[in-house]
Amino acid sequence: MSGHSPERTGWFTDLDPGDIEAAATAISEGNADRPRNWPKLAVESGFADDADSYYEALRKATVHATREAVAERERADDQQLKHAVRAMDDAERTANELAERLAEWAGAFDRDVPAGVDGAREVAGWSPETPAEERVVSLAERVVDLDAERAELRAFVETHAPEAAPNLAAMAGPVLAARLISLAGGLESLAKKPAGTVQVLGAEDALFAHLRGRGSSPKHGVIFTHEYVRGTHPEHRGSAARAFAGKLAIAARIDHYSGEYKQSVHDDLESRMQTIRARPVGEGDDDE
Numbered sequence: 411m412s413g414h415s416p417e418r419t420g421w422f423t424d425l426d427p428g429d430i431e432a433a434a435t436a437i438s439e440g441n442a443d444r445p446r447n448w449p450k451l452a453v454e455s456g457f458a459d460d461a462d463s464y465y466e467a468l469r470k471a472t473v474h475a476t477r478e479a480v481a482e483r484e485r486a487d488d489q490q491l492k493h494a495v496r497a498m499d500d501a502e503r504t505a506n507e508l509a510e511r512l513a514e515w516a517g518a519f520d521r522d523v524p525a526g527v528d529g530a531r532e533v534a535g536w537s538p539e540t541p542a543e544e545r546v547v548s549l550a551e552r553v554v555d556l557d558a559e560r561a562e563l564r565a566f567v568e569t570h571a572p573e574a575a576p577n578l579a580a581m582a583g584p585v586l587a588a589r590l591i592s593l594a595g596g597l598e599s600l601a602k603k604p605a606g607t608v609q610v611l612g613a614e615d616a617l618f619a620h621l622r623g624r625g626s627s628p629k630h631g632v633i634f635t636h637e638y639v640r641g642t643h644p645e646h647r648g649s650a651a652r653a654f655a656g657k658l659a660i661a662a663r664i665d666h667y668s669g670e671y672k673q674s675v676h677d678d679l680e681s682r683m684q685t686i687r688a689r690p691v692g693e694g695d696d697d698e
Contacts, residue, residue, distance in 0.1 A: 420448050422457040422467070433471035487574035488597035491567060495588040498563035505530075505556040512553060515546050527557045576671045577661035581679065582636060589632050590658065601659075601666035608662070609633065609655035633658070638683055646686050653682045 421436040449461040458464035509530045516523040516533050519542075523529040533550035536543065564585065571584035575597055578587040593611040594600035600608070612631030630651040633639055642650040657679040664672050 420446070420451050420455075421471075422448075422452050422464075423455065425457065427457055427467055430470055430474050433467065434475035437468075437471050438475045487570060488591050491571055491574055491588040492592040492596065494563050494567050494570070495585065495592050498560055498567060501556050501560040501563060505553050505560060508549065508553045508556070512546065512549055515549070519543065519546070527553060530554055530557075575662065575665040576669070577664050577675060578658065580671070581661050581676060582633070582658060586632065586636055590662075593632065597662060597666050601662040603659065603662075605652070605656040605659040608659045609651055630655075638679075642683075642687055643691055645691055646689055649686045650683065653679065653686060657682075 419442070421440045422433070425432050425436060449458070449464040452458040452464040452467075453460060458467060505527055509526050512533060513523050513525055513529050516529070523533055530550045530553035533546060534554050536547050536550075538544040538547045567588045568584040571579040571587045575587055575591065578590065578597075578600075581587075582590065590608065590611055591597050591600055594603060594608075603611075609629075610631045611633070629648045630639055633651060633654055636654065638654045639647060639651050657675060660675055664670065664675065
């Protein structure tokens with residue numbers, strides 16, 4: 411738009427009114443130094459017949475630009491991780507629920523079936539002799555398929571998390587990193603959260619209960635699954651959770667804003683955890 415008079419330049423300048431892609435790009439990437447009477451200028455330039463047609467063209471272009479922005483965001487690597495880890499958890503939960511139902515059903519045939527997916531694998535190998543047994547075997551096969559899908563989704567997460575968030579994945583492990591990204595709604599959102607919020611991600615129910623006066627404040631959410639927290643003596647677990655969450659927050663910011671692996675952050679965390687774990691039991695949590 412630099413070739414036009416600044417008094418008459420608008421997003422619609424030199425655009426075909428029917429070219430919505432170009433209009434959306436002009437709105438997304440363009441700028442103006444101050445507001446002007448854009449409907450009047452659009453009519454004078456021949457872009458629109460009147461103010462109403464200008465606003466209709468503007469509405470279509472902005473809606474299209476918004477849809478494209480949302481689609482691009484959903485295609486981002488961190489969003490793919492979010493969907494993958496949620497699907498992985500859904501597949502695991504559903505497989506376990508169906509396996510429990512299957513074990514009950516199989517028991518009706520006076521067969522001792524192991525609990526869980528292992529039992530489903532055993533049932534899937536039956537040779538059915540009745541319509542009911544056919545359905546039991548079919549259900550077992552679906553459970554086995556769901557478990558296989560869960561394994562493939564986990565492999566996807568473990569492969570792609572280091573690409574989308576190298577520091578976070580190295581620090582938390584690929585699956586926990588993906589869960590943190592998922593709980594936050596994306597890497598950008600996670601990068602903007604304070605360490606205290608990162609610490610309790612996944613413990614929202616307990617946090618809300620605490621805020622209502624119905625329970626104690628949670629010390630950790632999903633980060634408890636990491637050895638740094640779970641493997642620390644309960645007396646010092648609060649300190650471990652805070653230290654870990656603080657470095658995770660920094661790792662997320664580095665991944666979002668630069669995407670470069672930074673070894674010093676990992677070294678700092680390791681040193682801090684060694685200090686916490688070296689404390690004698692009985693001295694309490696000095697961060698409380």
